[in-house]
Amino acid sequence: MNARLDPPTVGIKPLRVVIDGRNQDLIEVIDRGLQYGDGLFETIRIHAGQPCQWRRHLERLMLGAGRLGIQPPDPGILEAEVLSLTQTLDHGVLKLILTRGSGGRGYRPPESSAPRRILLTYPLPPDPEPSWRTGVRVRYCQTPASMNPALAGIKHLNRLDSVLARREWSDPAIAEGLMLDPSGALVGGTMTNVFLWDGNRLLTPPVEQSGIAGTVRALTLELAVQMGIDCLETRLAPADLEQAHGLFLTNAIAGIWPVRELAGQRFDLNRLPWILLDRVQQSAHTPG
Amino acid sequence: MNARLDPPTVGIKPLRVVIDGRNQDLIEVIDRGLQYGDGLFETIRIHAGQPCQWRRHLERLMLGAGRLGIQPPDPGILEAEVLSLTQTLDHGVLKLILTRGSGGRGYRPPESSAPRRILLTYPLPPDPEPSWRTGVRVRYCQTPASMNPALAGIKHLNRLDSVLARREWSDPAIAEGLMLDPSGALVGGTMTNVFLWDGNRLLTPPVEQSGIAGTVRALTLELAVQMGIDCLETRLAPADLEQAHGLFLTNAIAGIWPVRELAGQRFDLNRLPWILLDRVQQSAHTPG
Numbered sequence: 184m185n186a187r188l189d190p191p192t193v194g195i196k197p198l199r200v201v202i203d204g205r206n207q208d209l210i211e212v213i214d215r216g217l218q219y220g221d222g223l224f225e226t227i228r229i230h231a232g233q234p235c236q237w238r239r240h241l242e243r244l245m246l247g248a249g250r251l252g253i254q255p256p257d258p259g260i261l262e263a264e265v266l267s268l269t270q271t272l273d274h275g276v277l278k279l280i281l282t283r284g285s286g287g288r289g290y291r292p293p294e295s296s297a298p299r300r301i302l303l304t305y306p307l308p309p310d311p312e313p314s315w316r317t318g319v320r321v322r323y324c325q326t327p328a329s330m331n332p333a334l335a336g337i338k339h340l341n342r343l344d345s346v347l348a349r350r351e352w353s354d355p356a357i358a359e360g361l362m363l364d365p366s367g368a369l370v371g372g373t374m375t376n377v378f379l380w381d382g383n384r385l386l387t388p389p390v391e392q393s394g395i396a397g398t399v400r401a402l403t404l405e406l407a408v409q410m411g412i413d414c415l416e417t418r419l420a421p422a423d424l425e426q427a428h429g430l431f432l433t434n435a436i437a438g439i440w441p442v443r444e445l446a447g448q449r450f451d452l453n454r455l456p457w458i459l460l461d462r463v464q465q466s467a468h469t470p471g
Numbered sequence: 472m473n474a475r476l477d478p479p480t481v482g483i484k485p486l487r488v489v490i491d492g493r494n495q496d497l498i499e500v501i502d503r504g505l506q507y508g509d510g511l512f513e514t515i516r517i518h519a520g521q522p523c524q525w526r527r528h529l530e531r532l533m534l535g536a537g538r539l540g541i542q543p544p545d546p547g548i549l550e551a552e553v554l555s556l557t558q559t560l561d562h563g564v565l566k567l568i569l570t571r572g573s574g575g576r577g578y579r580p581p582e583s584s585a586p587r588r589i590l591l592t593y594p595l596p597p598d599p600e601p602s603w604r605t606g607v608r609v610r611y612c613q614t615p616a617s618m619n620p621a622l623a624g625i626k627h628l629n630r631l632d633s634v635l636a637r638r639e640w641s642d643p644a645i646a647e648g649l650m651l652d653p654s655g656a657l658v659g660g661t662m663t664n665v666f667l668w669d670g671n672r673l674l675t676p677p678v679e680q681s682g683i684a685g686t687v688r689a690l691t692l693e694l695a696v697q698m699g700i701d702c703l704e705t706r707l708a709p710a711d712l713e714q715a716h717g718l719f720l721t722n723a724i725a726g727i728w729p730v731r732e733l734a735g736q737r738f739d740l741n742r743l744p745w746i747l748l749d750r751v752q753q754s755a756h757t758p759g
Contacts (some may be wrong), residue, residue: 195576200500209497210505212488212589217498217568219630220508251631252638271650280505288483288596290637290661308576330653331617333635341629342507342578343539348620349578350540359640365618365680373578392653 197303198275204213204264204300214299216282219290220340222299223247227277228436229269229304233470234277236435237265237400244281247337253298254282261300268304276305276436280340308436315464318452319358319432320442321372323421324348328362328370328393336396345373358440359432361424364393369419375432375440376400377419380455382428384413400435403463409460429455438467476478485591486563492552502587504570507578508628511535511588515565516724517592521758522565524723525550532569535625539570540759541586551589555594563726564593568628596724601689603752606731606740607720608647609660611709612636616650616658616681624678633661646728647720649712652681657707663720663728664688665707668743672701687721691751698747709734717743726755727759 200208215221223343228235248255280301289295359372376397379386390396407414430442441452488496503509516523536543568589573582614636647660659665664685667674678684695702718730729740
């Protein structure tokens with residue numbers, strides 16, 4: 184299907200694409216996912232042929248479907264489709280998209296629509312593993328994160344803010360860019376959640392106005408509480424980050440990225456709570 | 472292609488679909504328009520086989536392409552494609568979508584991408600004409616409009632806020648719903664811009680933080696200034712609308728919808744500046 188595209192435009196092609204249970208890589212142009220970004224997605228790490236943190240991804244997808252009023256897929260059918268794709272792949276990435284389907288005039292969804300399940304698998308990107316111990320370099324982005332309490336937290340398909348923020352740099356030495364909301368509050372990275380360690384407590388921005396409630400973010404908070412570490416969801420500004428003992432980023436594919444440098448400021452990775460980070464990193468790559 | 476969909480899901484099917492100059496109604500699932508809403512669109516009224524206000528639509532598309540960093544299409548090629556579709560249609564709607572095309576890993580766009588032009592034609596919806604003289608009933612929506620200065624004004628594909636707002640009512644007697652931003656300022660309707668007439672001046676919300684710079688909005692401001700009517704882009708709240716002499720909505724398909732009732736409050740349409748409204752309505756449906 185890509186024959187007519189020049190090689191540079193193809194980028195990383197999916198290994199397999201399955202739409203509503205069938206091998207196909209074309210979709211109706213009237214799908215509302217394309218027309219309005221009317222849908223949701225999950226990006227899931229595949230480890231030893233299994234989707235990691237599947238329950239959390241499924242829960243967030245279901246939560247998002249409830250918020251958008253999209254009929255959720257049957258979890259059994261979805262899981263069977265997911266497993267049939269992951270089982271043939273030792274390591275990799277699964278992207279799962281749920282759109283509201285085709286139809287309706289304008290913004291108004293049709294009264295009964297048939298949501299579409301799109302599954303794509305990709306090879307694992309090369310960068311996550313080395314960055315886990317050595318840390319990553321991070322910058323600030325100029326592009327603000329979009330603010331909307333009705334859309335915050337869920338992983339919907341309206342991701343132009345992250346696309347524009349990710350366009351701001353091409354230096355491969357910079358792993359991630361941090362985004363602020365229009366009021367100047369930290370939201371997260373273009374594809375990560377951010378945690379600040381102040382020596383005693385774990386602080387992270389809330390996801391009520393902006394941002395995405397990441398699966399590894401939830402895992403980090405859960406494990407920290409289990410370990411007796413105080414956690415606080417609170418407004419953070421760049422000035423707070425400057426005072427931090429350490430920072431780390433979370434993401435379903437990478438797990439944890441400790442931050443060794445932010446906008447020129449260096450952080451001593453030894454000051455991070457590695458007992459927690461180790462547990463999160465291990466759990467993030469655990470199937471189920 | 473729609474054979475497998477149940478009739479209720481199909482909604483209003485396009486009359487024709489042309490992608491990159493070819494008759495086809497399927498698109499690569501890896502198109503960034505679907506993956507991230509990474510693209511733009513225009514909804515254009517077709518009158519007597521011509522696209523109305525074509526220059527304004529083209530300008531906004533080019534402005535949006537600049538903002539998103541999408542390589543703009545050749546205007547001559549685009550116009551030829553548009554005309555070849557509209558010329559066969561006396562009246563109707565043309566939807567033009569420009570996506571960044573396929574490719575790239577994650578949010579980061581590929582360094583060189585081939586943007587995709589998607590043209591769809593539809594029959595004219597039945598409602599615009601009767602509402603022009605009799606006015607429309609309007610409500611408020613609970614769903615806030617998304618706020619992001621980097622995305623405000625342009626007509627991008629991230630339209631979940633309007634989709635969720637439009638889902639809030641199904642009463643066909645209600646023509647439109649007004650949306651506020653997260654700070655409580657009026658942004659516009661789900662698919663319209665809003666104007667307030669205070670007896671002397673025309674007031675409308677700015678589109679710097681939220682909302683879309685509509686083509687008929689621009690036309691209205693331009694004609695009002697030509698006629699010596701003071702215009703002000705300013706923050707408006709529901710309390711301001713209650714005090715208005717009159718309100719009207721603008722949209723490329725309908726032109727102008729005078730508001731005869733908003734959330735139970737009735738407005739006397741005779742208090743609106745019809746000399747302006749008449750000129751806008753006529754110009755909005757003029758080709759070129």
